[in-house]
Amino acid sequence: MLRICSFFLFVFALSAEQADWIWSARYVITEDATHRVIENGAVAVRGARILAVGPRAEIDARFTGVRRLDRPDAILAPGLIDTHTHAAMSLFRGIANDLRLQDWLEKFIFPAEAKNVTPDFVRWGTRLGCLEMLLGGTTTFTDMYYFEDVVAEAAKEAGMRGVLGETIIGFPVPDNKTPADALRFTERYLARFAGDPLIVPAVAPHALYTNSDETLKAARALANRFHAPLVIHVAETRKEVDDELAKRHTTPVGTLDRLGIFNGRTVAAHCVWVTEADMAILKARDVGVAHCPSSNMMLASGVAPVVRMLALGIHVGLGPDGPAGSNNDFNLFEEMDLAAKLQKVTARDPQALSAATALDMATIGGARVLGMEKEIGSLETGKLADMIVVRLDRPNAVPLYDPISQMVYALKADDVRDVMVNGKPVVRDGSILTLNEPQILEKAREYRDKIRASLR
Numbered sequence: 166m167l168r169i170c171s172f173f174l175f176v177f178a179l180s181a182e183q184a185d186w187i188w189s190a191r192y193v194i195t196e197d198a199t200h201r202v203i204e205n206g207a208v209a210v211r212g213a214r215i216l217a218v219g220p221r222a223e224i225d226a227r228f229t230g231v232r233r234l235d236r237p238d239a240i241l242a243p244g245l246i247d248t249h250t251h252a253a254m255s256l257f258r259g260i261a262n263d264l265r266l267q268d269w270l271e272k273f274i275f276p277a278e279a280k281n282v283t284p285d286f287v288r289w290g291t292r293l294g295c296l297e298m299l300l301g302g303t304t305t306f307t308d309m310y311y312f313e314d315v316v317a318e319a320a321k322e323a324g325m326r327g328v329l330g331e332t333i334i335g336f337p338v339p340d341n342k343t344p345a346d347a348l349r350f351t352e353r354y355l356a357r358f359a360g361d362p363l364i365v366p367a368v369a370p371h372a373l374y375t376n377s378d379e380t381l382k383a384a385r386a387l388a389n390r391f392h393a394p395l396v397i398h399v400a401e402t403r404k405e406v407d408d409e410l411a412k413r414h415t416t417p418v419g420t421l422d423r424l425g426i427f428n429g430r431t432v433a434a435h436c437v438w439v440t441e442a443d444m445a446i447l448k449a450r451d452v453g454v455a456h457c458p459s460s461n462m463m464l465a466s467g468v469a470p471v472v473r474m475l476a477l478g479i480h481v482g483l484g485p486d487g488p489a490g491s492n493n494d495f496n497l498f499e500e501m502d503l504a505a506k507l508q509k510v511t512a513r514d515p516q517a518l519s520a521a522t523a524l525d526m527a528t529i530g531g532a533r534v535l536g537m538e539k540e541i542g543s544l545e546t547g548k549l550a551d552m553i554v555v556r557l558d559r560p561n562a563v564p565l566y567d568p569i570s571q572m573v574y575a576l577k578a579d580d581v582r583d584v585m586v587n588g589k590p591v592v593r594d595g596s597i598l599t600l601n602e603p604q605i606l607e608k609a610r611e612y613r614d615k616i617r618a619s620l621r
Contacts, residue, residue: 187230190241196543213588244304244551246531249455249484252294258488282339291319301578330369330396401435418443453534460486482531520573554583
């Protein structure tokens with residue numbers, strides 16, 4: 166009998182497909198086209214990609230895994246996708262609060278950046294940002310800052326995926342003194358990271374109101390030459406719109422469209438003050454919108470018409486924007502919750518934006534914004550293995566009736582237990598595997614003292 170059992174085990178081992186990892190959980194939220202939620206599900210991974218998703222019994226019967234991660238009291242979900250942030254600004258966390266955007270930028274942020282931002286600042290600030298994001302379940306972030314090549318180096322060190330835009334702006338900044346310098350810097354950056362498995366290099370003209378028309382056109386041409394995305398702030402405040410109407414009798418969206426800035430993959434951050442005509446342009450040009458509810462609320466910028474944009478078929482994702490006063494964290498669980506509730510209270514309709522839609526915006530919707538929906542944003546065969554495990558054994562997770570509702574309205578960033586990016590575990594049992602957390606926190610405290618002294 167022992168020989169017979171051994172024979173069948175040997176035959177099974179020969180017939181089973183090999184996986185590098187099998188992760189299983191009480192629920193698998195796939196975010197696929199049918200929005201399957203699989204109870205007692207599993208995901209098999211080989212290399213950087215997903216081999217299969219399904220009931221655990223089926224995955225176990227089909228695959229043998231070199232390594233397993235079994236979480237019977239957890240949700241397994243796609244990694245969250247941040248469509249707009251400034252990671253290195255983590256070192257300015259809380260430096261200036263309770264202000265309007267223009268005052269925040271002109272009186273505090275721009276001066277603080279001029280005195281403090283260096284490649285070393287950006288490296289440690291990005292490490293701190295990636296640490297927070299990964300521990301909170303964000304596996305892809307969309308960035309706009311200075312020394313973006315250093316941001317890319319730090320993101321790769323963390324094992325994190327990034328769509329990372331080098332800032333182009335119409336006045337001297339820490340890495341480039343002129344827009345022409347910035348364009349040349351960006352061209353070298355795009356060439357360096359072309360084809361990288363984790364980094365999608367991007368061109369990031371800051372905004373319409375901080376760049377000349379010629380610079381904006383050059384940024385678009387550069388992005389198109391490298392088949393790279395363009396990331397830009399658009400219609401964030403009423404002042405921005407009023408100024409453009411007074412100057413050219415058109416809206417920021419209208420001006421950018423006339424200049425041809427949307428003729429290529431574009432991620433437009435905020436889009437709070439957009440008209441029906443603006444939204445028709447965004448839809449026609451396939452512009453992805455990064456909705457940042459925490460930032461828009463904290464700066465009193467307004468409420469983006471997200472429900473209307475989604476109804477028109479515009480791709481809308483979520484972004485925390487980032488620390489320093491527009492929002493002091495990188496918490497996409499918080500952004501999901503606020504995105505749904507902000508639309509509900511504005512519309513006075515509890516069904517205005519559902520939990521399912523909010524989760525979609527943080528996963529597959531965010532991937533669509535970035536033009537990466539064929540690679541990330543859902544747990545499906547052939548896609549890149551970016552996924553998170555969220556624990557269900559804490560008081561805020563019990564009882565559970567609907568896993569998707571629980572993800573958006575009950576679970577928190579610190580409930581994330583495990584994270585995989587590109588087929589590699591980067592967080593295990595709530596601890597980072599790729600970064601030196603104590604060293605990063607100590608360095609952040611050192612920078613706080615330097616920044617505080619520079620502003621006296």
